[in-house]
Amino acid sequence: MLSPGFPADMPFFTRALARQGAEVIGVGDQPQSELAGEVAEALAAYLHLPELWNEDRTIDETAGWLEQRGLHVDRVECLWEPGVVLAAKLRARLGLPGLSVEQAVAFRDKETMKQVLDRAGIRTPHHYRAATRVEVWSAAERVGYPLVVKPIDGAGSADTHTAAGPDELDRVLSAVQHVAQVSVEEYIDGEEYTYDTVCADGRVLFENVCWYRPKPLVTRLNPWISQTAICLADLGTEEISVGVDLGRRVLNALGFETGFTHMEWFRNAAGEAVFGEIGARSPGGRLPHGMNFTADIDVFDAWAEAVCHRRLSQDTAKRYNAALIFKRAEGEGDRISRVDGLEPLLARYGPFLPVIDLVPVGQPRRDWRQVVTGDGWLVARHPDLATTIHIADRIAAEVRMVAE
Numbered sequence: 001m002l003s004p005g006f007p008a009d010m011p012f013f014t015r016a017l018a019r020q021g022a023e024v025i026g027v028g029d030q031p032q033s034e035l036a037g038e039v040a041e042a043l044a045a046y047l048h049l050p051e052l053w054n055e056d057r058t059i060d061e062t063a064g065w066l067e068q069r070g071l072h073v074d075r076v077e078c079l080w081e082p083g084v085v086l087a088a089k090l091r092a093r094l095g096l097p098g099l100s101v102e103q104a105v106a107f108r109d110k111e112t113m114k115q116v117l118d119r120a121g122i123r124t125p126h127h128y129r130a131a132t133r134v135e136v137w138s139a140a141e142r143v144g145y146p147l148v149v150k151p152i153d154g155a156g157s158a159d160t161h162t163a164a165g166p167d168e169l170d171r172v173l174s175a176v177q178h179v180a181q182v183s184v185e186e187y188i189d190g191e192e193y194t195y196d197t198v199c200a201d202g203r204v205l206f207e208n209v210c211w212y213r214p215k216p217l218v219t220r221l222n223p224w225i226s227q228t229a230i231c232l233a234d235l236g237t238e239e240i241s242v243g244v245d246l247g248r249r250v251l252n253a254l255g256f257e258t259g260f261t262h263m264e265w266f267r268n269a270a271g272e273a274v275f276g277e278i279g280a281r282s283p284g285g286r287l288p289h290g291m292n293f294t295a296d297i298d299v300f301d302a303w304a305e306a307v308c309h310r311r312l313s314q315d316t317a318k319r320y321n322a323a324l325i326f327k328r329a330e331g332e333g334d335r336i337s338r339v340d341g342l343e344p345l346l347a348r349y350g351p352f353l354p355v356i357d358l359v360p361v362g363q364p365r366r367d368w369r370q371v372v373t374g375d376g377w378l379v380a381r382h383p384d385l386a387t388t389i390h391i392a393d394r395i396a397a398e399v400r401m402v403a404e
């Protein structure tokens, strides 16, 4: 398991592997002493590589270290985006099954990804790769406006911009000068969702659709917004089933076999599902916990069982919608000074709020550009979608964290 202790949900996945009977060897850049208790307990061995992202070195050192200790490995797993290709390269070196380097690149490079999907007849935004200003201008001419410029392998909407016309594109070009390669894309207007799965041998064992409110890019550009992500109970509606169908076709086209996937898609005004992006990993933003709340399951275990035994034995029938709401403190201070508006909502909706995890008063505020959870997250769940939205919206608007 690459990076078994970071980011936030990796300890849960690592522990789940051990629970499924796997002997788990961790390789990561965190010192062993900094691994959380549940990770340390789950690991049979740990190789600390401070330069984990130096891929050639990590592959050499890991292969050498395994050989020295006579450790035989069956699978290499990584659920963190920057390590997906590294994991594939390590598999290649060790001669192991799982996602190949070529497949991993199609999950990582946003142009390669869309080219593979275009060949399979899947609806992607009109797109081009560009490494220079001239290439961006020429792509813009072909794509038209409005358009999106984003890093070829970005994350968290960082360095992602829209341009409504040439003047704006000129400004965007200055803003992305430091990005080596970008994707220039047709802007898709519409609602934005995820399609996430746990698969084994190409079979979808578990699937989840989460509805982002608002779109992640809007949240990125407006710090006052509390992002909400609702894991939906019903994937069979007319609105959502188009995305599920798209997602299954995408997985087939990419030849995905076993593990977690996280796709994003748009539903445009015509009701058509348009591909956004996909990762061969679990989603961040505590979404796996949202999935757990939809069906009272443990999706960490589900993934580990799929990886170790190619099956899913939990009952994953969904009974609830689960909304995750992320808060960002207002004000200029460095520490959280108070939380307003929570008490009345607790009194009214307490039984529907299984998670209230806010940075305590007096503690330093966090950088929401670095962590999706920002200064804390709450979960609201309810069998009825309209009620779930109502509670989530009230939390988003009325719970205010202040740092002054």
Ligand SMILES: Nc1ncnc2c1ncn2[C@@H]1O[C@H](COP(=O)(O)OP(=O)(O)O)[C@@H](O)[C@H]1O
Pocket: 125, 148, 150, 153, 154, 155, 156, 157, 158, 160, 185, 186, 187, 188, 189, 192, 215, 216, 217, 218, 264, 276, 277
């Ligand atoms: N073609 C597009 N049309 C409309 N919005 C887009 C498009 N591409 C990206 N976005 C917006 O920007 C966000 C970040 O882009 P995405 O491709 O998901 O990259 P990241 O890896 O940073 O999540 C998306 O969640 C969406 O809100």
Ligand SMILES: [Mg+2]
Pocket: 156, 157, 264, 277
């Ligand atoms: Mg994204």
